[in-house]
Amino acid sequence: MTAPSSPGTDSTGNTPARAVAEPTLEAAADEIDAGLEHGTLVTVFGRCTVEYDGRASSSLPAGNRFLLLKPDGTTLVHTATGQKPVNWQPPGCDHTLDSREGTLSVRATRKTPEEVLTVTFQRIFQVGRFELDDPHTLEVSGTEADLKDRILSRPSLIEPGFQPLATERQTPAGAVDIYGRDSQDRIVVVELKRRRVGPDAVSQLRRYVTVLEDELHTDATVRGILVAPSVTPRAERLLAERGLEFVSLDPTGEA
């Protein structure tokens, strides 16, 4: 691997990082092309406009922005602020380049749904290439799955005598997180949330309870228990109005 011949390069022989500063648009195109071909992360910093059309559509006038092109087709346009890119395209896209009339366009396209993102550079200050290498996958703890495990290993956390019968039990309204029985043999539906919940979680639990009462042809009430660290005031009111219950638990037991 040799350093590129363009002026301004700072690549040394054996580094997984390369950068070309102040390239002509033609030199930039070559460098981007090579990076895409080589399966590296490509970054482009320059003055550009951005057009998006697909599930929605948007248009962004010229400004200095930072573009990332991942080997998996992911495309991210970042500005100085915000966690989310100002425009983007998900993994699986095809990257194509188009030079014309003193501009260089990077286009990311996908189908199902049909979507096109076009970043048109009037000027490019730097192109970078990076050989990412990540043998590990991230494991997160403190999730809803952890909360479920915690309850299954100690059902009395819900209440004394609670017996889990199934997880992910299917109903016409979706899968119930934990389906079980209380000390008086009443059916209990448990909906889990890893964090403080609002009205949406109450509605979800209510859906399961209603559908199960229909399905089981039972005159006895099916109990619905929402398990979360806490609830908002409006959610609490909705719980009361619907005859649903709440148990305060968090995924780790540390809070």
Next chain:
Amino acid sequence: MTAPSSPGTDSTGNTPARAVAEPTLEAAADEIDAGLEHGTLVTVFGRCTVEYDGRASSSLPAGNRFLLLKPDGTTLVHTATGQKPVNWQPPGCDHTLDSREGTLSVRATRKTPEEVLTVTFQRIFQVGRFELDDPHTLEVSGTEADLKDRILSRPSLIEPGFQPLATERQTPAGAVDIYGRDSQDRIVVVELKRRRVGPDAVSQLRRYVTVLEDELHTDATVRGILVAPSVTPRAERLLAERGLEFVSLDPTGEA
């Protein structure tokens, strides 16, 4: 502004982009510090481990990854795949550096909630600095707001004789998208979705209808109409079981 003295720099005098290749960890620390001070976007590419602790927690063993530090405190750790960063921190964080024992740690911290993200580099291949400049804010079309405007300008799209009375009408269960009256003076609650909807949207509409029937002390049924391009099978079944209605509309009228 002068080019940094570190070997391998490719910065020219008057560019909004700088890069330092193969810096020592000390030189990298200086460059990152200067970039943070100067309010530029800072990128760091190197071999690192990542630790996160806050709303959840995670740990990532060493690998080559791409770090972005935005002037607003946003912190993004990107790998070769995926649209979302493997680890991150939202805007408003404080960036601090910590050198020790042959490593350089970049730490992003916030409060409410208390969260810490630590990226520890064993090796750094490149540090970049970029002066982003974006005078424009993005406007997206094809949103739920567009769908609302379309209906308000032509209420008969819902049905002949439909009269909107209010938008964002408050109820104890939240704000109703469009609150109105039909040709027979029955109250109508309209819930808008910009795209194909599942069971959650049906539950949301059901919540509003139920609460309004209570609030209005009316024996007459409050009609609930879900407006979206289409519904999933399970959502359709739930609509039928709850006596709710569906009108097919999209935000643009082009689909």
Next chain:
DNA sequence: AAGTCGATATCGCCA
């Protein structure tokens, strides 16, 4: 390919 739901969701608005 589509449905369903969780997420360190993020983001914007409003009380």
Next chain:
DNA sequence: TGGCGATGTCGACTT
């Protein structure tokens, strides 16, 4: 600041 709901949500898993 917290509550609330939209999002071009994304992503994982199941059918």
